[in-house]
Amino acid sequence: xxxxxxxxxxxxxxxxxxxxxxxxxxxxxxTCPSTLKQKNLGELLVKELLEIGINDxxxxxxxxxxxxxxxxxxxxxxxxxxCSHMDTSPDCSGENVKPIIHNNYQGEDLxxxxxxSIVIKLAEHEDLQHQIGNDIITASGTxxxxxxxxxxxxxxxxxxxFLIKNPDVKHGTIKILFTPDEEIGRGVEKxxxxxxxxxxxYTIDGExxxxxxxxxxxxxxxxxxxxxxxxxxxxxxxxxxxxIKILAEILDALPKDKLTPETTSGKExxxxxxSIKGQVEQAEAQFIIRDFTDEKLxxxxxxxxKTTESILKKYQNSTYILDIKEQYRNMKQVLDxxxxxxxxxxxxxxRAGVKAKKQSIRGGTDGSRLSYMGLPCPNIFxxxxxxxxxxxxxxxxxxxxxxxxxxxxxCIWEENS
Numbered sequence: 001x002x003x004x005x006x007x008x009x010x011x012x013x014x015x016x017x018x019x020x021x022x023x024x025x026x027x028x029x030x031t032c033p034s035t036l037k038q039k040n041l042g043e044l045l046v047k048e049l050l051e052i053g054i055n056d057x058x059x060x061x062x063x064x065x066x067x068x069x070x071x072x073x074x075x076x077x078x079x080x081x082x083c084s085h086m087d088t089s090p091d092c093s094g095e096n097v098k099p100i101i102h103n104n105y106q107g108e109d110l111x112x113x114x115x116x117s118i119v120i121k122l123a124e125h126e127d128l129q130h131q132i133g134n135d136i137i138t139a140s141g142t143x144x145x146x147x148x149x150x151x152x153x154x155x156x157x158x159x160x161x162f163l164i165k166n167p168d169v170k171h172g173t174i175k176i177l178f179t180p181d182e183e184i185g186r187g188v189e190k191x192x193x194x195x196x197x198x199x200x201x202y203t204i205d206g207e208x209x210x211x212x213x214x215x216x217x218x219x220x221x222x223x224x225x226x227x228x229x230x231x232x233x234x235x236x237x238x239x240x241x242x243x244i245k246i247l248a249e250i251l252d253a254l255p256k257d258k259l260t261p262e263t264t265s266g267k268e269x270x271x272x273x274x275s276i277k278g279q280v281e282q283a284e285a286q287f288i289i290r291d292f293t294d295e296k297l298x299x300x301x302x303x304x305x306k307t308t309e310s311i312l313k314k315y316q317n318s319t320y321i322l323d324i325k326e327q328y329r330n331m332k333q334v335l336d337x338x339x340x341x342x343x344x345x346x347x348x349x350x351r352a353g354v355k356a357k358k359q360s361i362r363g364g365t366d367g368s369r370l371s372y373m374g375l376p377c378p379n380i381f382x383x384x385x386x387x388x389x390x391x392x393x394x395x396x397x398x399x400x401x402x403x404x405x406x407x408x409x410x411c412i413w414e415e416n417s
Contacts, residue, residue, distance in 0.1 A: 004162045004400070004407055006396070011158050011403065012135075012137070015154040015394075015399070017044075018146070019139075019145060020097055021041045021044070022088075022094045022096075023035070023038045023040070024089070032189065038086050041086045041153075045059075045065050046059050049160065054176075056068050057176075060192070063179075064177065064190065064191055065176070065178035067160070068176070072169065073170045075172070075417045077173070078172065078199040079197060079198045080172065080201065080202070081176070081200070081201035083204070084149045084178060084179075084203065084205055084382070085153075085366060086153060087180050087184075089144065089148065090183065091389070092390060093144065094144055094146055097139055097144070098139060099140075100139070100140055101136070104135065105133065107132055110138060114142045116141070125385065125386065127208055130209070134398070139392060145392040147382070147385070148384045149182065149204075152203070153178060156204055160174075163407065171414045177191065182205075185219075187366040187369065188373065189369075200376050200377070201367065201370055202380050203365045205365050205380075206361075208357065209383060210357050211359050212345045212349060212356055212380055213359050213361045214378045216332075216360070217361065217364055218297050218328070219297075219328050220288075220301065220325065222289055222301065222304060222322060222325075223285075224322050225321040226318060228246055228280060228282065229241040229281070230243075230281035241315045242280050246318060247276065247278060250308050251273055253310070253311060254303075254304070254307055255271075269289075269292065269297070270289075271303065271304055272289070273285050288327075293330070294329070327364070328368035328369050329372055334372060335378055337376070338376045344409060344416070348405045365377075380409075381398070383402055
């Protein structure tokens with residue numbers, strides 16, 4: 001059987017081309033996609049898919065890209081989808097990204113040329129220790145790189161190109177889905193699963209080489225609004241109840257030595273304020289609430305509510321509204337019902353010559369939402385590291401292994417059907 005090879009550095013060229021396109025999403029925008037510039041990448045992907053020979057490639061009005069790789073077998077094989085997101089994080093600029101290839105990495109700290117204070121240090125990036133001799137791609141120091149998730153997009157595109165050009169490789173029907181707005185929690189909100197018509201899926205959006213993730217956080221968003229009492233400050237004695245100060249007291253009263261992102265790891269959850277705004281009369285804080293079980297999420301919500309009520313006892317004329325919205329749920333609850341999906345993912349990684357590592361994500365992927373929409377979907381490594389930051393990096397060789405893993409998954413489903 002033919003095996004994937006990175007001929008003429010096609011993978012690097014493809015990734016760098018995608019990384020240069022600004023696709024940053026915007027949580028404040030109500031549209032889908034939240035930024036029209038995401039469609040610039042989507043339209044390029046459709047053009048390339050059509051050039052590869054995938055005739056049904058299309059982008060819809062919401063910025064979702066759909067395509068089908070036809071079956072090459074007479075067997076009745078479940079339809080598998082590979083999915084990655086096109087947007088990059090709002091946490092760090094994605095404009096004018098200048099990717100740099102550091103060939104034959106030898107363990108040195110990587111000083112980024114456009115902002116020399118940004119240094120990717122071997123001592124701070126454990127996975128760099130496994131990259132000796134590999135080729136590392138970074139940005140130049142003023143932006144993120146966008147490997148989250150353009151590494152995954154690149155890998156799916158490389159695998160699609162390989163499978164179309166090698167029809168002797170036996171596989172069932174394969175669907176491709178590229179989504180907008182994953183970074184702002186809306187990645188599959190308007191995905192047309194009827195059009196997609198897949199049985200199972202894999203997101204290609206993980207970190208370390210060999211990782212396969214079948215468990216994510218469960219996630220809620222919370223908006224806490226404090227309605228205070230505003231009066232003229234010159235005549236405010238015993239009348240004013242400053243919503244800004246009340247909100248500050250509530251934030252200060254929340255735990256500091258636990259239940260925060262900076263004090264938790266592993267299976268520990270948190271209550272995390274991510275933005276505040278307000279005036280004397282009304283102030284608002286946005287939170288993300290995370291844990292691995294729904295029961296723990298409820299505990300965290302109740303703690304936020306009790307803390308708020310405790311502080312407001314001092315302010316008899318002020319009120320609050322706590323609005324909780326479900327964001328996504330731990331996909332393990334769904335995936336445990338379909339063990340083959342993860343098992344075949346593990347086998348595909350090992351067939352690529354890599355030790356598979358089953359892990360939990362302290363975060364979420366499109367797969368979390370897809371699993372609960374009826375498309376069970378674990379997450380496969382893409383090789384991206386230090387995402388959402390100017391220190392983001394990816395290894396070319398890890399990306400090559402991800403491409404091989406995608407191809408292997410397709411073959412293993414066919415072999416076992």
